[in-house]
Amino acid sequence: MCARVATTPAIAVATLLLLVFPEAPAHAQALKIRVRGAGRIEARASRADGEVLLYGALTDDAGRPLPNETITTLVRRESDPRDARTAEGVRAARGCDSSSDSPSAGSAGRGLAHDRAYGVRVAGATDAPEVLLVTDEDGRFCFRTKLDPDRYAAELTWKGTNLVEPAALRLAFDTSRQALALRFDPTPRIVPLESPRTNLEVVALLDENGSPTVAPNLAIAIATESDTALGAETTDRSGRARFAIDSTKLGPPGRGELRAAFAGNADVAFSSQVVEIERHVKVSLHVPAAEHGELERKVPDDGIPLLVDVTSIAGAVPEGTVEARLGEVVVGAAPVERGLARLTVTFTAPGDEAAVQLRYVPVSPWFEPLGETTIRLPIRGPGILAKAPLLLAGLAVMAFFLLGRVTSSARKTKPERDAKKAGEAREGKPRVDVVRPAMAGERGWTGRLVDAHEGTPIAGARVWIERGSFEGRTMLATTTTDAGGRFVLEEPPGGLSSGEVLGAESRLHARHTQSLPAAGELSIALVQRRRALLARLVAWARRAGGPFDVKPEPTPGHVKRAAGDDFRTARWADEVERAVFGGAEVDARAEAEIDRLAPEPVPGQEKPTETAAGPSPHDRR
Numbered sequence: 001m002c003a004r005v006a007t008t009p010a011i012a013v014a015t016l017l018l019l020v021f022p023e024a025p026a027h028a029q030a031l032k033i034r035v036r037g038a039g040r041i042e043a044r045a046s047r048a049d050g051e052v053l054l055y056g057a058l059t060d061d062a063g064r065p066l067p068n069e070t071i072t073t074l075v076r077r078e079s080d081p082r083d084a085r086t087a088e089g090v091r092a093a094r095g096c097d098s099s100s101d102s103p104s105a106g107s108a109g110r111g112l113a114h115d116r117a118y119g120v121r122v123a124g125a126t127d128a129p130e131v132l133l134v135t136d137e138d139g140r141f142c143f144r145t146k147l148d149p150d151r152y153a154a155e156l157t158w159k160g161t162n163l164v165e166p167a168a169l170r171l172a173f174d175t176s177r178q179a180l181a182l183r184f185d186p187t188p189r190i191v192p193l194e195s196p197r198t199n200l201e202v203v204a205l206l207d208e209n210g211s212p213t214v215a216p217n218l219a220i221a222i223a224t225e226s227d228t229a230l231g232a233e234t235t236d237r238s239g240r241a242r243f244a245i246d247s248t249k250l251g252p253p254g255r256g257e258l259r260a261a262f263a264g265n266a267d268v269a270f271s272s273q274v275v276e277i278e279r280h281v282k283v284s285l286h287v288p289a290a291e292h293g294e295l296e297r298k299v300p301d302d303g304i305p306l307l308v309d310v311t312s313i314a315g316a317v318p319e320g321t322v323e324a325r326l327g328e329v330v331v332g333a334a335p336v337e338r339g340l341a342r343l344t345v346t347f348t349a350p351g352d353e354a355a356v357q358l359r360y361v362p363v364s365p366w367f368e369p370l371g372e373t374t375i376r377l378p379i380r381g382p383g384i385l386a387k388a389p390l391l392l393a394g395l396a397v398m399a400f401f402l403l404g405r406v407t408s409s410a411r412k413t414k415p416e417r418d419a420k421k422a423g424e425a426r427e428g429k430p431r432v433d434v435v436r437p438a439m440a441g442e443r444g445w446t447g448r449l450v451d452a453h454e455g456t457p458i459a460g461a462r463v464w465i466e467r468g469s470f471e472g473r474t475m476l477a478t479t480t481t482d483a484g485g486r487f488v489l490e491e492p493p494g495g496l497s498s499g500e501v502l503g504a505e506s507r508l509h510a511r512h513t514q515s516l517p518a519a520g521e522l523s524i525a526l527v528q529r530r531r532a533l534l535a536r537l538v539a540w541a542r543r544a545g546g547p548f549d550v551k552p553e554p555t556p557g558h559v560k561r562a563a564g565d566d567f568r569t570a571r572w573a574d575e576v577e578r579a580v581f582g583g584a585e586v587d588a589r590a591e592a593e594i595d596r597l598a599p600e601p602v603p604g605q606e607k608p609t610e611t612a613a614g615p616s617p618h619d620r621r
Helices: 008-020 084-091 384-407 414-425 529-544 556-563 567-581 588-596
Strands: 037-048 051-060 070-077 119-125 128-134 140-145 151-158 167-174 180-184 190-192 197-206 219-224 229-234 240-246 254-262 271-286 304-312 321-326 329-337 340-345 353-361 367-369 373-378 431-437 445-451 462-469 472-480 486-489 500-505 512-515 520-526
Touching: 037 151, 037 167, 051 070, 051 151, 051 167, 070 084, 084 128, 128 140, 180 254, 180 271, 197 219, 197 254, 219 240, 229 240, 271 353, 271 373, 304 321, 304 329, 321 340, 353 367, 431 512, 462 486, 472 486, 500 520, 529 556, 529 567, 529 588, 556 567, 567 588
Parallel strands: 190 271, 271 367, 445 520
Antiparallel strands: 037 051, 051 140, 070 128, 070 151, 119 128, 151 167, 180 197, 197 240, 219 229, 219 254, 254 271, 271 304, 304 340, 321 329, 321 353, 329 340, 353 373, 431 520, 445 486, 462 472, 462 500, 500 512
């Protein structure tokens, strides 16, 4: 109490000033959209040496391969789904393990390497067998078998992981005609809708016996995910069809698809190719009252309402937030609803005019701010009578604090010292404190594990002692905390030398290790894994600097927006945000999966790694 009372005059003066000259910026919490990673299966079927070759790749929505995953494939003849000859052919499926089995690069988004063995096995019922394909380190899969000339459909499914949604694909193919592969060149990803025309090229290749050849004189059509026709062109002698598309037909801002398709003819089988795109627009801000000179002179301390139009070339913007700043200070914010933001700016400024900057803060990456809009607000100061109630209130606050100082004792009591220790115990950092050294004759360590932020006991946590050597790490002793977070750790039978390390972790609390303290009673504080993930993101942003580092502290949402087209960083920040604020439990496995998504460390920063204690027991499932 004494330390607090010593600062009360300053607090009282500050309170008085805040009451007389309030600056209370209105902060509106922006809506958050948390998107779980999506899995994607790309596959092709072609003929090779009298057999059918089905191959492709499994990736996430950022294009990263997903290795060691199992894809279940069910192949049926379209004219007879229970055809016995088809089932017999599928049961004889085998992997692609020779150079002759390897389709050329680009046939299914990525080529298959030579001399690679692909994991293939057959399961399921005799009359409806399934081919189980295990992806390699590049996310690729392949199998071959004999099928009668006819039309077939293959259904490929993948169950997904904790961080990536499941994926499925239905692949139709015709073994009686030449196989055709279509691809966009280059592959579009972000399409700006401000451009009046969007130029696209589609390449058509006949995919037979692993030797693709260009396919001229084929009619290729392009459409959106809503089946809006964008145009049809014929491939030239180089197998290319070139399109100049009216951007207004591509659809609204957001995620979408472009679909290239060939309907098929007597010699060449039907084929299609789908690519995911993002349609982006620039967002502009307008204050009609300011543009028409209709703003009234008002007192900024009382709040000045503003109606802001939030528009783009695609029309009214339905989401996001508009922030108002005076210099570096946010003085107002409001959510965008149906193209309008109603915000009130509150600040204190001298003079008869204030230059306020308006900025659009997007929620989705496809709405991009078109820079800041500056408006000049006519302002006036309040009269002295308007400040009288605030002055009286400030004086009352000061009198209250001064009275408390007179009636308080300057001595620190034991409850105050305990309160100070409790406050220090919740600084939010992992640590090991020696509460009491061992008494004469006592051996080993006792103590309690608590949450570093909440101070609550941690039950079921593991505490251990290990020793390092040239051969690695040796576990000397280990124990588990009880329901109250308490533990007893015996001294190792062989005694201690030097270099021993004390470690602790729980299912939901991150691992902490440090040099082994002297025997006695300990207090060990651990940080939750979700908080550790957030701390690593903040540290990364601080080291990376602008545009990731902001005041007062970078957040996952800010890092995601600052990443722009850097999908790896944006994906990592999105997963950190979901882990920290999503409400689901974050165990050792989830923490490790998110850490693997982290971008490369900036100079001077290392990526988080496992400590020398070895793999966590909480990683095992």
